Amino acid sequence: MVNKGMIDEFEINYGIKVPNQYKDFLQVNDGFSFDGGRTLYSLNDLKEMNDNLQIQKYQPDYIAIGDDGGGLVFLMRQETNAEVVFLVDLSDYDIGTAYKRICNFNDWFNKGCNIDTEKEEGNSQLSKIGSVYLTEKPVNGIRDLVRIKQIFNLNITASQFLKISRTLPCEVLTNIKYAKAIKLIEKTGQPEIFEFRK
Template identity: 35%
Template sequence: MKISNIKGAVANDAIPSAQLAELQASFHVKLPSPYVEVLNSVGGFSLQNGVVLYSPSDLVERNKTFEVEKYAPAYLAIGDDSGGRSIMLPLAGEGVYLVDQGSMDPDEFKRIGISLTSWIAGGCMI
């Protein structure tokens, strides 16, 4: 995925495969393939529009802090909008969603992309 094509993107280096394996083990689930592709090219990024895709260490911490496993167990919080809303990715299936960090109720998710790949290619619009 070409994060560098997005104007104003500040990206971290891709994560090594050993770190990716540790990350998957910490969640006790297989991470979605499109998300693994992102991690293989960039270990998180931030954009001028406020969108942040978490680094691996932030990913674990944010999912624990927001109790994603408890309130939205079929999802993973992969980033945020720097304004109190999380960017959510289903562990199975397609779509990219936005939800208030105080809720984490899948019934309140707003779809912002049909897939992670297309959402990133479109500039990560919220």
């Protein structure tokens, strides 16, 4: 079993602060797997998973404590009294557009770390899934379309995109979270030519 001394040694060796609530969890469970692929990392897995996920590179103030086995990573702030768990997208780790914010790790664990049935805490709109449509022609024509293709990481050629964009509105992204869609749309500098539809 994991004890306090082992966790203290882990923190000193790796320069990672483990929140008290997760320390307490580790001393009782040392990791946990739920049906459906959700996992909370053991002390042995913490360093390896945080390295593999490059958490210290992209969110140095946070520690990954688990994941859903799909596209979400569970982050907690590296603070002694941290209680909040952020469920963030594996592709960007953006706390500001987290899929969900769980107020208290202990309560969440005791309820089985449910993701979709957990009460939304002000992020219901941000986590809605839908599609992004191009509704107007971009200002600079093909040049802007090439830029949009890059920003949206579209897996089509520029000429295919040009052809599709001749019939507006045209769907350019599907099955995307609202928060992420808005971020990408804003990056184009022309948010007025797009529309998010559920």
